Amino acid sequence: MNWDMLIFAYLAFAIVTTSLWAILCRNPVHTVLLILVMIIHQAFLILTLGCEFLTAVQIIVYAGAIMVLFLFVVYLVNLRKETRSSMFIRKWALALIGILFFAFFFWLNINVLIKFQVICLSITCYSLR
């Protein structure tokens, strides 16, 4: 287990988790903040790829400007916490989509995708419960 792997694992996990949480969140402010976190992690991921400039650009432009813009707009339209269920699509369709993605990643035949396959299956099971 070398450091590269470890760092990559942490960053990847964080990115996926925060983005997933972000799109499932009911509070829009939470969504934007979580995306902010994701962008910073992503910037560090690009740093591990050896491109410092891009990291800086990412943080300055994306995290600094765009997300702030989003926050301003969220307060401008007075978004409150949603009371309705956030899932728009019916359960069976969601299950179907989960299975489709599972099949797609299976077809891609890449070992590390097992993680995401698990995620897909979990979405399927959640939607079918």
Added chain:
Amino acid sequence: MVPMNYYIVLAFILFFIGLMGFILRRNLIVMLVSIEVMLNGIIILFAAISHYVKDVSGYIIIFFVIASAAAESAVGLTLAVLIYKKLKTVYSTDINNFNG
């Protein structure tokens, strides 16, 4: 070194998360946010490929992507604000003036 596959897989995962967010959420703001997520996934993809193929073109493309993401989110948000001003809502199910 981390194999290239891992980065590509991560990019795909992020892209699909963003895609699902875009399709499944009704809130306009969150939809725009998920577009950003998608674009971020693309950024990771290009960065990883460009790093492992040792070609600088990937980084250049990333600049363009960031710029376009910024521009498009600005425009999208402006439109969302204007829709809110007109229709008093940002939920896409309530914005169906163009149905039929």
Added chain:
Amino acid sequence: MVEKGFEVISEFNFLVFLIPFIPFFASMITLIFGKKYFKENSHWLPVLGVFTSFLISLKVLLDVIHGKIYDFDLYKWIVAGHLKVGLGFLVDPLSIMMTCMVLSLSFLIHVYSIGYMHDDKGYYRFFSYISLFTFSMLMLVLSNNLLQLFLGWEAVGLCSYLLIGFWYEKRSAANAAKKAFIVNRVGDFGFALGVFSVFYFIGSLYYTDLFKHLDLIANKYISFWGLKVHVPFLIAFLLFCGAMGKSAQFPLHVWLPDAMEGPTPVSALIHAATMVTAGVFMVSRLHSLFELSNAAMAMVAFVGAFTCFMAGSIAPTRFDIKRIIAYSTMSQLGYMFMACGVGAFAVGMFHLFTHAYFKALLFLGSGSVIHALHTNDIRKMGGLKKFMPVTYITFLIGSLALAGVPGFAGFFSKDAILSMSFFSKYPWGKAVWFVGLVVVLLTSFYTFRLIFRAFCGEYKGPKDHRIHESPKVMTIPLIILAIGAIVTGYLGVPEALGGHPIFYHFLEPVLGKPHVVEGSKTVEYTLMALSVSVCFFGIFLAWLTYMKYPSLQYVISSNFRRFYEFFYRKWYFDEVYNCVFVQGALWLGKWVVIKISDNIIIDGAINGSAWLVRTVGQGLRKVHNGIVNYYSAFVLIGLVIYFIGYLILMK
């Protein structure tokens, strides 16, 4: 077909042309102008027309006796590829004999109708129709090709429909007319197929060509659904289907009793003497075709014998005076077909000739009775001989002729049939003879049952009715027909009794000699004595049952109830036909036509296409709902499909 002694004239002869067309023009003029202009005088034109035709036909008869035959075409009716048919006339002994008979009877019935239909509001229509009928019958008889025969055939069917349903407001009459036409139509379908097959196998529809080329089909067989069918039998069978329908033989006999709903002159003209004999005429005309196939001759003989017996067994159970005579007609037509079936066509035609006179006489006599009493039921009649003496005497003469008492016409013709069938070369001759003998008994029984119940005994009807003899215009035709019923018999006295049968000699060039083996004279005399004694036994039985011991009538109906019911219900034919054909057609109409093809198929197609459009529209409507998420999902789906398609193509 024609002996060398005749000269054949093939150019247009005006007199022969006039024979059918004078009644036709009389009919058309009466129909068009009768309602407003002629009114009560509508009878003059048809009566004079038919009388003129009759005189012309007598003149042409003299020509034929002197050895001329006319065979010409009026004009080319159909010229289509190989089919060349003209509207033409063939005047040879057979057709001129039929023509004279038809015209004499038609004239007498026209005169009778002046009295019978006197106060009817359709007076002009009646005369127009019976003149039209005369025209149709003459076209049938005088034709020189099968298609014109068929034209006349259909036209007499039409006139029969018009005349049976003459009192169209009466529901039973309208139904009877429909029944007659439809049953006839079934037979005509077979006839049409026969005409088509004649054209197919021989290539021409003219009689002369047909008789010339008979050897083309004499031994031909065609395979039909796996069976080898003898072509002459096929053609004869199909043509005989038409004869069965027209002449009311089994199985297409059911229309004749119901046809008595029409006025009595109609029954006399059409259903006794002329239309129903068209079948026998056709079989005799095409006798050489029928003789080619033994199976066809057997079919004709057996159908005739069966109908003869069946009608003879139903007639004694009837209570309507006209229906008794109708079943008697059916039975006598069976005799004619029996004669044709054993190869004695000239004898069959002779019986047709004599039968026409005495049957028309019987019908007109019954018409006279009906006109006086206004009822058809013989249970309400009795003792009429003192009220209507002329009617009684002529009716008696007709009945004696029908029963076959020696000295009257029926004896000579019927006896000739019986002896010809006994001595016939065909193996079924003896069986046919036996049936004929049994039916002689039945015939005399029911005929004299009618006489005794209607004319003798006590009057059983309503007492306040004043019964009078019919007017002269009705009784004079009766007297003339009675003379005919006696005299026509002497035209064909057989040689065994020492006469010259000029009738048979006259028809010999056309119909040939009968197919008999020579029998000894003693056997012939024995047979004659046997049939005469059977006839008298029948008369005696009728006298016993209805005059001496009236309670004897109820012996069979009370003791053998089932047996009696079978005959009383006309052998259940009407019930069977109703069940199978009428209900079957109604069921077919209700289910197949209305339910399936109308409701399900046609309405389903139209409603279904509307439903399809609406459903697809409703489904597609959901696509355009203005919600962005849906649109993006569709974009994604399209992309996935594109991607998959790309992969497949790359493979």
